[in-house]
Amino acid sequence: MSQFNDYIEVKGARVHNLKNIDVTIPREKLVVITGLSGSGKSSLAFDTIYAEGQRRYIETFSAYARQFLGNLERPDVDKIDGLSPVIAIEQKTTSKSPRSTVGTITEIYDFLRLLYARAADAYSYETGEQMVSYNDEQIKDLILESYKGKRINILSPVVRSRKGHYRELFEQIAKQGFVKVRTDGDIVDIEKGMKLDRYKTHDIEIVIDRLKIDNTENDEKRLMESINTAMYHGEDVLMVIDQDTNEPRFFSRNLMCPSSGISYPNPEPNNFSFNSPKGACSNCNGIGELYVVNPKKLVPDESLSIKNGALAPHGPQKKSWIFKQFETIAQRFDFSLNDAWKDIPEDAKQIILYGGKDKFTVESKLLGVARDYKIDFEGVANFIESQYNSDSTSLTRWAKEYMDKVECPVCEGSRLRKESLYFKVDGKSIANLVNMDVVELGVWLDGLMDRLTSKQQQISAEIIKEIRSRVQFLLDVGLTYLSLNRSSKSLSGGEAQRIRLATQIGSQLVGVLYILDEPSIGLHQRDNEKLINSLIALRDVGNSVIVVEHDKDMIERADHVIDIGPFAGKHGGEIISQGTPKELLNKTH
Numbered sequence: 001m002s003q004f005n006d007y008i009e010v011k012g013a014r015v016h017n018l019k020n021i022d023v024t025i026p027r028e029k030l031v032v033i034t035g036l037s038g039s040g041k042s043s044l045a046f047d048t049i050y051a052e053g054q055r056r057y058i059e060t061f062s063a064y065a066r067q068f069l070g071n072l073e074r075p076d077v078d079k080i081d082g083l084s085p086v087i088a089i090e091q092k093t094t095s096k097s098p099r100s101t102v103g104t105i106t107e108i109y110d111f112l113r114l115l116y117a118r119a120a121d122a123y124s125y126e127t128g129e130q131m132v133s134y135n136d137e138q139i140k141d142l143i144l145e146s147y148k149g150k151r152i153n154i155l156s157p158v159v160r161s162r163k164g165h166y167r168e169l170f171e172q173i174a175k176q177g178f179v180k181v182r183t184d185g186d187i188v189d190i191e192k193g194m195k196l197d198r199y200k201t202h203d204i205e206i207v208i209d210r211l212k213i214d215n216t217e218n219d220e221k222r223l224m225e226s227i228n229t230a231m232y233h234g235e236d237v238l239m240v241i242d243q244d245t246n247e248p249r250f251f252s253r254n255l256m257c258p259s260s261g262i263s264y265p266n267p268e269p270n271n272f273s274f275n276s277p278k279g280a281c282s283n284c285n286g287i288g289e290l291y292v293v294n295p296k297k298l299v300p301d302e303s304l305s306i307k308n309g310a311l312a313p314h315g316p317q318k319k320s321w322i323f324k325q326f327e328t329i330a331q332r333f334d335f336s337l338n339d340a341w342k343d344i345p346e347d348a349k350q351i352i353l354y355g356g357k358d359k360f361t362v363e364s365k366l367l368g369v370a371r372d373y374k375i376d377f378e379g380v381a382n383f384i385e386s387q388y389n390s391d392s393t394s395l396t397r398w399a400k401e402y403m404d405k406v407e408c409p410v411c412e413g414s415r416l417r418k419e420s421l422y423f424k425v426d427g428k429s430i431a432n433l434v435n436m437d438v439v440e441l442g443v444w445l446d447g448l449m450d451r452l453t454s455k456q457q458q459i460s461a462e463i464i465k466e467i468r469s470r471v472q473f474l475l476d477v478g479l480t481y482l483s484l485n486r487s488s489k490s491l492s493g494g495e496a497q498r499i500r501l502a503t504q505i506g507s508q509l510v511g512v513l514y515i516l517d518e519p520s521i522g523l524h525q526r527d528n529e530k531l532i533n534s535l536i537a538l539r540d541v542g543n544s545v546i547v548v549e550h551d552k553d554m555i556e557r558a559d560h561v562i563d564i565g566p567f568a569g570k571h572g573g574e575i576i577s578q579g580t581p582k583e584l585l586n587k588t589h
């Protein structure tokens with residue numbers, strides 16, 4: 001190999017306190033740059049080598065693109081040879097978005113979504129039964145088998161649990177040549193002008209055919225035709241009624257609960273994404289948490305009167321529409337704005353906080369006249385909520401002062417729609433998996449293939465392998481205690497750094513120069529050991545790794561150590577010694 005390929009050569013580096021230094025760094029090795037804090041380690045690793053790598057990367061873009069990216073300033077260095085693409089893995093949290101989790105940044109969640117879309121079994125959230133979908137041929141066979149010798153009706157469901165009188169619908173059905181419908185469980189003839197109670201919810205099915213199942217060839221042909229017609233009018237769903245028992249059963253080309261008839265769309269990865277409308281809980285928009293008004297924060301001191309500012313968002317009395325409303329409410333409920341909040345009647349408190357409408361008349365004995373009053377008040381709590389939902393970030397921030405963050409009651413924090421949680425692999429929903437810590441998840445994955453059906457194995461073997469290896473990378477960097485649903489903004493800088501390291505190992509890039517700052521900070525020895533092994537693995541596949549580090553274990557395992565010495569600031573900035581850890585040890589003794 002040529003000199004060029006074996007080394008990164010830095011000549012005349014003068015960034016910050018670096019004293020015009022030359023340094024030769026072996027490539028495809030684990031190199032530790034050590035020294036006192038302030039000695040110039042980071043100036044060399046990040047502000048010289050990484051900065052120059054970034055600058056060259058941006059120079060590869062067109063002039064047009066560069067005007068948006070901005071040209072990076074060339075670091076103060078004469079030249080750097082042998083530089084490969086540089087990736088810095090620093091100690092900072094990369095995402096502040098509540099939509100970013102350990103699962104999404106490691107891409108493990110993307111593979112889980114794929115697994116669930118392909119291999120999960122769906123269960124009914126109504127009855128817990130497994131959902132089924134059939135093709136028309138299977139439906140025909142099932143009907144022939146289940147209703148042998150019986151009289152049945154075949155129907156097309158057209159309305160399920162919806163309000164309306166449906167007069168036009170009945171006319172339309174009659175025009176298409178059908179004579180009977182089933183409304184709310186009763187089969188009736190369609191009559192002219194027929195309609196239902198518009199304020200009640202109804203179920204309506206068209207009666208497509210009535211037949212006896214005798215298993216003759218003629219029967220089969222007729223049944224097949226009826227299935228086709230029923231599927232057409234019922235939009236891929238049909239209903240069979242046993243005329244003896246009146247028991248309905250649903251058959252669908254989509255996933256469907258055979259008893260209740262509820263159906264799910266055939267799953268796709270987005271049905272399991274809380275960042276997609278197809279998967280996100282609509283109550284919390286896929287955040288899993290909500291802000292709700294806390295009445296204790298609206299009235300932090302119940303001994304205060306409204307006049308003296310009991311209602312914290314509004315403060316003490318001033319001339320305003322809202323205090324006029326409070327006056328009116330006080331008149332209606334016979335209290336005074338000078339009364340302590342705790343002494344105000346409960347009904348009045350309800351209206352003040354949660355709103356209400358009321359009209360009343362007050363007769364003034366003094367003047368001998370009656371005056372009409374009207375209360376139409378939205379309530380302080382609702383007012384806060386509307387401010388929270390406004391487009392203004394400052395109003396939202398203000399409103400939050402009176403609110404608490406709570407788990408979304410609809411999805412129980414899982415962020416997903418109800419039906420998405422009823423798709424299961426090996427009895428577990430995707431929400432169950434992201435709640436596990438990485439160790440548990442690894443154990444579950446290890447035996448998973450054996451517990452799947454051969455069809456599931458076939459479609460998911462590759463996906464499970466991808467998930468398992470990414471989980472292993474997290475275990476390898478010592479992040480055993482994390483769960484995939486942990487939000488990335490709650491991660492410490494060190495945790496975020498190790499996750500980035502794990503994803504880089506997973507990306508299997510080759511020929512990259514990785515630069516890390518003090519990754520061993522805060523790690524127990526056992527985890528530090530794992531971390532060092534991960535860096536060595538990164539090196540062994542053909543990458544260069546430079547670590548800015550004090551840690552003794554890391555230095556001992558390095559291929560090459562560069563010591564910038566015991567002095568900081570203007571007394572530092574020089575290379576004191578470099579070589580293998582052994583060579584350095586010999587020099588100091």
Ligand SMILES: [Zn+2]
Binds near residue numbers: 284
């Ligand atoms: Zn929710």
